[in-house]
Amino acid sequence: MTITPQENPFQTPTAVLQDGPAVATGEPLYRLAAVGIATFFGTPVAGAWVMAQNLKRLGRHPQVRNTWIAGVGALIAIFLLGLLLPENVPATPINIAAVLGMYHYAKQQFGAAVEQHAAQGGQFASNWRAFGVSLLILAAVMAVIFGGAFVLTLLGLI
Numbered sequence: 001m002t003i004t005p006q007e008n009p010f011q012t013p014t015a016v017l018q019d020g021p022a023v024a025t026g027e028p029l030y031r032l033a034a035v036g037i038a039t040f041f042g043t044p045v046a047g048a049w050v051m052a053q054n055l056k057r058l059g060r061h062p063q064v065r066n067t068w069i070a071g072v073g074a075l076i077a078i079f080l081l082g083l084l085l086p087e088n089v090p091a092t093p094i095n096i097a098a099v100l101g102m103y104h105y106a107k108q109q110f111g112a113a114v115e116q117h118a119a120q121g122g123q124f125a126s127n128w129r130a131f132g133v134s135l136l137i138l139a140a141v142m143a144v145i146f147g148g149a150f151v152l153t154l155l156g157l158i
Contacts, residue, residue, distance in 0.1 A: 027057045028123035029114055034130035035106040039099045042134025043141050044074035047102035050130050054110050063109060070105060074098055075141070 030050050039047030048071025052064045081094055118124075152158045 028125045029054050029057055029110075029117050030125045030130055031127065032103060032106055032111060032114060034125070034127045036099050036103045037127055038130045038134040038137075039102040040095070040134075041131060042136075042138040044071045044078070044098050044102050045141060046130075046134035046137040047071060047099075047106070049133060049137060051102075051106050051109065053125075054106075054114070058110055058113050060110070067105075067109070071102070074101065 030053060035047045035050045038050045048067050051067045051071075055061070055063050055067060078094060078098060082091065149158065
């Protein structure tokens with residue numbers, strides 16, 4: 001008795017696999033430039049927000065948590081560098097590094113999917129929306145910083 005591959009339960013299926021759609025939810029993606037814009041105007045946390053939106057729309061929910069950790073970690077690293085470096089060191093190179101770092105992290109995470117989405121004629125979300133959200137996130141970050149400084153001053157710690 002010979003078993004044909006179709007009857008063998010341990011045989012790998014012979015179906016031709018096809019790539020899934022670039023966008024799992026059908027919603028427009030943000031361009032990679034939106035990550036740079038959001039990071040420049042609203043800290044790496046804003047860049048992480050744009051990246052998280054794209055990852056959710058691509059159906060890559062497990063990567064969202066790591067993106068938020070990277071954004072918040074980059075913001076904390078920038079603040080620590082600002083506290084530790086002498087005052088005569090300019091902040092511009094640090095900010096440029098943050099923008100380029102978030103851009104390349106986004107390109108590594110979903111750059112190919114964005115290119116595939118563009119090649120298929122997919123729609124893109126507005127960079128202006130990324131800019132507006134980045135300003136809101138910047139306001140929230142500043143409120144936390146100034147609020148924390150105010151509380152520390154009231155407690156006499158600074």
